Amino acid sequence: MTGKFSRRSALAGLALLAAALTAPAAEADTAAEIDAKANLALNSLLANSETAQAINEKALAVLVFPDVVKAGFGVGGLYGEGVLIRDGVSAGYYNVAAASFGLQLGAQSYSQFLYFMTEGALNTLTSRKGFEIGGDANVAVVNEGVSAEISSMTIQDPIVAFVTSQKGLMAGVTIEGSKITEIDR
Numbered sequence: 001m002t003g004k005f006s007r008r009s010a011l012a013g014l015a016l017l018a019a020a021l022t023a024p025a026a027e028a029d030t031a032a033e034i035d036a037k038a039n040l041a042l043n044s045l046l047a048n049s050e051t052a053q054a055i056n057e058k059a060l061a062v063l064v065f066p067d068v069v070k071a072g073f074g075v076g077g078l079y080g081e082g083v084l085i086r087d088g089v090s091a092g093y094y095n096v097a098a099a100s101f102g103l104q105l106g107a108q109s110y111s112q113f114l115y116f117m118t119e120g121a122l123n124t125l126t127s128r129k130g131f132e133i134g135g136d137a138n139v140a141v142v143n144e145g146v147s148a149e150i151s152s153m154t155i156q157d158p159i160v161a162f163v164t165s166q167k168g169l170m171a172g173v174t175i176e177g178s179k180i181t182e183i184d185r
Contacts, residue, residue, distance in 0.1 A: 029081055031185035034066075035090055038083045041066035041111045045164055052113070055160050059115040060122055061086035063180070065096050071107035076100045078178065080112065084125070092126065093185040098178040113162040114180075121158035131180040133161075 029037070042064050045052045056062065061084055068080030077099045084092045096112065114133075116122040125131045 029185075031083075031090070031093060034081055034083050034093060034185060037066035038064040038085070041165070042085070042113065045111070045113060045162060048164075049162070052162055055115050055117075055162075059117055059160070060119065061091065061116045063094060063114040063116070063125070065094075065112040067109055068096060068112050069107070069109045072100060081183065082112075086122075093183050094125075094180050095183050096178050096180050109165075110163050111165045113164070115160040115162075116158070117160060118158045125180065126182075129181065133159075133178045133180065 042062065046056060063082055063084045065080040065082035068078055070076065070078035077097070079095065079097050081093065081095050083090050084094060116125065
C-alpha cells in the first residue's frame with residue numbers, strides 16, 4: 001500500500017509544482033523590472049548569436065519575453081511577461097500564455113524573442129486584443145545552438161523567433177498556439 005501512496009503523493013506533488021510554475025506570479029513585474037530583464041536577455045542573445053544580430057538590424061521591432069515558464073503533467077501551460085522594443089524604446093507590454101493537453105511531464109523556463117520584420121506583422125500584434133502565434137502570422141523559428149544562416153526566405157518571413165536559455169526537465173519548446181495579449185504596466 002505504501003507504494004501506491006508514494007506514487008500518488010509524487011504525482012500530486014508534480015501536479016502542484018506544474019500548477020505553481022504555470023500560474024502568473026501573485027505580484028506581477030513592474031514595467032521597470034520587465035525592461036531590465038528584457039534588456040539583459042536581449043543583450044545576451046545578441047552577444048551570442050550572429051544570426052540574431054543580423055535579424056535585429058533588419059527588424060522593425062522585437063518582442064522580448066525574458067522568462068517564460070512552462071510546466072505540465074498531462075495538462076500543462078506556459079506564461080511569461082515581456083516588452084515590445086521599437087527604435088530602442090519600450091512600445092508596450094505583453095504576456096504570452098498557452099495551455100496544452102497530452103503526454104507531458106516536467107517544467108522548464110526559457111527566453112523568447114519575436115522579431116517583427118514587416119509593418120503588417122507588427123500591426124497584427126498591436127491592433128488586436130490578442131495575437132496567436134501560428135494562427136495570426138507565420139513565424140520562422142531559429143533554434144539556439146543550431147548553426148543558422150540567414151537566407152532570403154528567413155528575412156521574408158513576417159516574424160522570426162528565437163528561443164534561448166532553456167532550463168529545466170521538459171523536452172523541447174513549441175511556441176505555436178501561444179497567445180500574446182497586451183497588458184498594462
